[in-house]
Amino acid sequence: MKAADLIAVIPELVLLVAACAVLLAEAFRKEREASSLRGRPRRVAVALALAGTLGSVVASLALVPGEARVTFNATFVLDEWGIFFNVLFGVAAALTVLLSPRYLQAHDRHLGEYYALLLFTLIGMDLLAGARDFLVFYVALELMAISSYLLAAFFRYRLRSNESSLKYFLTGAFASAVLLYGISLLYGQTGATDYWTIGRILGSEGAAPAVLLSVFLVGVGLAFKVSAAPFHMWTPDVYQGAPTPITAFFSVGPKAAAFSVIIAAFIFGFGGVAKEWSVFFIVLGIATMLVGNVVALVQTNVKRMLAYSSIAHAGYMLTGLAAVGWSRDVYPAMGVLVYLAAYTFMNLGAFGVLGYLKTEAPSSFDYSLGRLAGLGRRSPWVGLLFSLFLISLTGIPGTAGFIGKFWVFSGVVLADLWWLAVIAVVLSAVAAYFYLRVIIYMFFREPEEQLVLDRPLRGGAAVALAVCAIATVVIGVLPARLWDAVTEVFATFLG
Amino acid sequence: MVEKILFVIFAVLTIIGGLGTVTRRNIVHGLLFLVFTFLNVAAIFFLSQAYFLAVVQILVYAGAIMVLFVFVIMFLNLRTFQQQEQTHRRQRWVALGLAVLVLVEFVAIFAGMTFTSARAGFSPDMVEQSGGFTRVFAWSLFERTLLPLEVASAVLLVAMVGAILLVKKEKGGDVATQAWDPEEAPPANVRDEEV
Known part of the structure; x- marks a missing residue:
């Protein structure tokens, strides 16, 4: 290691300092307010977490390099690719922090460790995006995963949170084991753990059965993380039982991080068997879109419905990945990055609105569709915001969701997989039913019992939702800037 | 040749230890099997001339970590797991069939293969x-x-x-954290509602 290597991990170091500061601030807080079940929001922790996440975003942007920083013996690279994801993850985490304090207060759970764990998850995600070595990748994945299990269990006195965390932990550990098995087989065949060397050696071997099996195992392990069908079973239960701001974060952050490593590892490491893993992702993608969209149709719990919808969105992005392998071209991957950016804001926003409603009506709001009836007329702003996010998730032109779908599907078509794009478009038309149904309930149904909200939307949650809404509209109307950024990312990505 | 025979012996013993760990109902017996597994893994390291790793394996895993495990189990007084009703009986047989299938697949692919990493x-x-x-x-x-x-x-x-x-233990958090029988109703202070 050279001292200069540390420059590349400055964003992660900023987060690490912030996380440790949060932990220490918690340890030294006054005894009389030490109860976690009563008291005030942890202002210090919130401020430190915000400072940490935004600091990492600023540090990443300040590090925009002329050339890629290949560090730690080529196991970790900070280039435009890493910076794109650092900024995306940092913003998502900052928005989650803004959504959280009132929610935690409404549920009588005040612990600063919440923010520390969120920061640790973020460190893992940033490292995942920059990893170019399976060891860094695996350890970063575990950092992200273990922090996530704990965040899911944050309401430890609630049955649902316990169920959520345990399911997440067991399936996650199983996925990690499968992934590790794949990595160890790769090491056995190549004697290396970094993507490039593995790619070089496997490239010369072609599609030997042993190579395919190891790539398959790594793919299955990662499919768990992006909740692709048939490895999606945990998703609805985990999303339902986790604190809602954390659910919002799970649905965008760790999922996007898993996509970032899939793209990097499969392009660099498994380029030799691109056609084969492309078929794997086509099958996964079709299954995921089907399961996500069809099961979401029958959900009456809106939180679960959004969980299935996030499964479906992973399916759309998987078709983009399949197109990358099929055409051996990174163009569809650019679409996936645009989709990830768009999806981050609209999905955070949608879950954020649910989190706000739960905050202001903690005992009466149970996420059921009926409970949302009449909301649009009582609280028009909240209704409009939620409608905007749902319309964007549907993929209607003028919103971010359309731009994401447009670039991914056009990449799929250009890769000569037009039939796959047709399936995806048809299924996203099916999705319109369950998204628009929520809007109809909010604006055109008479409620059986009015949902009484304690306070209007304001404070941190208002800022977070406003940012999400603005980003959703801006990406939808003026996508050129985002597309340019993604083009720049891929100009240096392949080196 | 001797090395090969020794490797097979230790590998088989490792697998037996692993199976014992997950099948014993008495958790202390399970732990002893785990120690046994670790020792055999150490022996395999030793055979591959990774002496340092072998020693670390014994000292850290078989020594320190297992002692901690035993301590925790003694503190918590967990002697046996209660026999739980298997909820998905048919799944067990499907799983067994699939496991055998996967095993056959792995053997078929990797039998007779030379791992490049060795070279x-x-x-x-x-x-x-x-x-x-x-x-x-x-x-x-x-x-x-x-x-x-x-x-x-x-x-x-x-x-x-x-x-x-x-x-x-949390101040003000006087909610029961102990387990209860799944067939009885949960204690009143355990809340089953959406979060």
Whole structure:
């Protein structure tokens, strides 16, 4: 290691300092307010977490390099690719922090460790995006995963949170084991753990059965993380039982991080068997879109419905990945990055609105569709915001969701997989039913019992939702800037 | 030849130990099987001339960590797991069938295969020339894989914070955290509602 290597991990170091500061601030807080079940929001922790996440975003942007920083013996690279994801993850985490304090207060759970764990998850995600070595990748994945299990269990006195965390932990550990098995087989065949060397050696071997099996195992392990069908079973239960701001974060952050490593590892490491893993992702993608969209149709719990919808969105992005392998071209991957950016804001926003409603009506709001009836007329702003996010998730032109779908599907078509794009478009038309149904309930149904909200939307949650809404509209109307950024990312990505 | 025979013996013993660990109902017996597994893994390391790793395996895993496990089990007084009603009886047979299928697949693919890492990685001569196993090991750990090593420390910190978060007794948190029989109604203070 050279001292200069540390420059590349400055964003992660900023987060690490912030996380440790949060932990220490918690340890030294006054005894009389030490109860976690009563008291005030942890202002210090919130401020430190915000400072940490935004600091990492600023540090990443300040590090925009002329050339890629290949560090730690080529196991970790900070280039435009890493910076794109650092900024995306940092913003998502900052928005989650803004959504959280009132929610935690409404549920009588005040612990600063919440923010520390969120920061640790973020460190893992940033490292995942920059990893170019399976060891860094695996350890970063575990950092992200273990922090996530704990965040899911944050309401430890609630049955649902316990169920959520345990399911997440067991399936996650199983996925990690499968992934590790794949990595160890790769090491056995190549004697290396970094993507490039593995790619070089496997490239010369072609599609030997042993190579395919190891790539398959790594793919299955990662499919768990992006909740692709048939490895999606945990998703609805985990999303339902986790604190809602954390659910919002799970649905965008760790999922996007898993996509970032899939793209990097499969392009660099498994380029030799691109056609084969492309078929794997086509099958996964079709299954995921089907399961996500069809099961979401029958959900009456809106939180679960959004969980299935996030499964479906992973399916759309998987078709983009399949197109990358099929055409051996990174163009569809650019679409996936645009989709990830768009999806981050609209999905955070949608879950954020649910989190706000739960905050202001903690005992009466149970996420059921009926409970949302009449909301649009009582609280028009909240209704409009939620409608905007749902319309964007549907993929209607003028919103971010359309731009994401447009670039991914056009990449799929250009890769000569037009039939796959047709399936995806048809299924996203099916999705319109369950998204628009929520809007109809909010604006055109008479409620059986009015949902009484304690306070209007304001404070941190208002800022977070406003940012999400603005980003959703801006990406939808003026996508050129985002597309340019993604083009720049891929100009240096392949080196 | 002798090495090969020894390897097979220790590998079989490792598998037996692993099976014993997951099948024993008495948790102390399970732990002893786990120690047995660790010792056999150490023996395999020893056979592959990774002496340092073998010693670390015995000292850290079979020694320190297992002692901790036993302590925790004694503190919590967990002697046996209660016999739980299997909820998905048919799944067990499907799982067994699939497991056999996967095993056959792995054997079919990897039987007779030479792993390149054995050729491309470190040979005993190379290790000899660069100053012995421990030196090569230290170089790999603290130079080549320094970043994952440091990240692992963050993972341990998170695990520690998490353990405290999950089990610490909280002031005002007088809610029952002990288990209850699934067939009875949960204690009144356990809340089953959406979060």
